[in-house]
Amino acid sequence: MIETKEKILTGKKFPFCPGCGHGISINQLAKVLEDLGYKPEDIVIVSDIGCSGLIDPLFATHTIHGLHGRSPALGLGVAMGLEQKPGKKTIAFIGDGGATIGLQHILEDARRNVDMTLILLNNLLYGMTGGQISGLSTRKYKEIIDFEKDIPPFDVVKLAYASGARYAVRVNNPKNIKEKIRKAIETEGFSLVEIASLCPSYGMKKLPELMAVADDEEEFENNRPPTHIVSKERNSLFDRERYFSPEFEAHAGKRTGILIAGSAGGGVQSVGAFMAQAAMLSGMQATMKGEYPITVGTGFSVAEVIADKNEINYTGLDNPDIAVIVTEDGLEKVKHRITADTKVYLDEKLTGKIDFSYKKLIIKPFHALVNRKSAALLAVAYVLKKEQLFPLEALKKVLSDHRLKDIFLDTVARVEELE
Amino acid sequence: MTTGQLALVDGSKIIIEALAQSGADVFVGYPITPSNWTYKYAKQRMPLFLAAPDEISTLQWMAGLSATGKIPVTSSAFPGIALMVESINMAYAMELPMVIVITQRLGPSTGSATTGAQGDLMFLKGIISGGYPVPVFSPSCFEDAWTLSNKAVETAIKYRTPVFLLTSKEMVMYRKSFDLGRLKPLQKHTHQRQITGEFKPYKPEANDTPAFVPLGDDEFSTRFTASTHDQDGNIRKADPEAMANTKRLRKKFIRNIDDLFAYEWIKSGPSAKTLILTWGITTDAAKDAIKILTRDGKNVDLLVLKTLLPVHQKLYDWLDDYDKIIIAEENLTGQLKEILFGERAPGKVTGVNKIGMMITPGEIVEAVLS
């Protein structure tokens, strides 16, 4: 035990109405902290809005005063930030109104079980705004005021316990407050202390009345170690970047826009990236944009690639020079983007699906030669061979570094069978 | 000419790498399209990564972490940012450093998650109750994504404030060949404790900003509060000291606006009387438009705003020198135009606006020539 206890409270006059229960809990907390030898600099008091939120000037500790119902979340942020500073303690306060709006934050605190204590002062109502009921107003209390009496309150203590709190307790008798707060402060991990609190101005005026309407005391412990937050320095994202030094000569000079349209699972996005990278290996600038439904495993998959010997600013592809279409999903998605200038490479099986004529149409049996996962790659390889944008060798070079290179290169080799 | 570091990269990667190198040390996030890649990269790169259960928790955790001295970052799109608004106001009033990356997508509401937009500028203009300014930086290219991310961290720390990095889906989910060797190493920013005389949590020091003392500090007990407060951080009603503190929240940015202001002014020659003014993702199209116009012998200047808010008054002096101003931005009503000129812009000002697709170079050229 240390010899001179440092004062946890500033000694400022409490702001509460006469007879308000909140002062009791604050005094008891201060005593516990002093008994345990905490200095003001070791403690962070987190408060929010409502009568229970008026407390920060009362504490000589670090304080942070935030928004209604958010002190459990703000407090968790503080607690996580202080994890690497041993000996510091985060204590958040909330009222029953705050606990209603911020219920999920309490469950999240419990689930995470980072070292902090939440003190919930439950006076069964919203004091600051005139005594409206909260989600923690008990049925017995609501019977008295004859409002929503069939709707039970949240049992936050049980909910916190069920969510993984190391310690969760409800105290109604003021005699037990100090002991339970002490146990919570000494608990390493998340602890919740719900304390029944008098509100003579709007609610229960006398202690026996309050104890008669409060929900029963209860106490739970989870045998669970606290969660520690560990920061660690990590390598640059650029360290694992693949660089492309030009080693081939591009044939195409002007900006060329290519649409690759297929279905989910058809490797379209990868093929788009391979194509862009092959252009880069050929000394061109390139862009690649993917488009697919939010449910990525189904429906269309479209990749847009632009290659240009000059710098590319605008990345829109308004007038595709080439469209590679290998599935019906892809066709549906891009058919309105085909213009008179677009050269369309279409899979043979889609021949019957087009009810309009493309000016420049090349039909090839991509799917007949390879499976659905490889058709887009084969089609793009074929396009490169025919269009001479840049060497097919550049594409092969890109693929040769891939873990699936055997399958990919095999697919590209089959381009010879397409004449 | 190249440094041998030509890669196929996206803006998300550049932003997260830059933020980490600049001193941001924790990412708190809730997933939303098109912030998917910022989230993914942050998980790989940030010293601490926290998956929050919702956007309100995200901002609250960030605030708590920031108050202990961390430099937190998040990334979201309008639906998520909207949920954060009250907490952003809280962090702003508490004066907590943090960087919020916005990946703009097409609204209103859920809108179209994978369609880009530049529709959230007006929202940011009014995001703080009372109309107080928050710094908003908007990258127009990958170099900007790099340097403005650094500036965002620097500004957040120096002025103790949330800072927005306003990007768009096209910037963060588009891959482009880019020579990473062009990106210069970034300065890492950290809290500097400079206290003159007695320490008070909200006593203004350099840059009209209070010294930052973190929660848990061993030397001083400090206070942070979102309610109207005096220099000690105690809640006050509208007394003069508290009002001076509240007014300072604006003053610190307005007085130091030269420090915040970033732009690129590409002049075609001394005689240009037409200006294309743009920001963010539309800059690419504007640059191509300038190329086309130059090729056709037209002298047109391009001004790219990278600090969108607060508005620097000298911008108006610059605009006065032009006979024709085209403001190009991917939104329906011309949000920058409206911020600069209200609902009725002067006759010489025209907007090029569009939703659902990027503005094309041709559309800008057409507006210049018409």
Ligand code: SF4
């Ligand atoms: S209104 Fe009720 S809870 Fe609030 S200070 Fe007064 S007695 Fe206490």
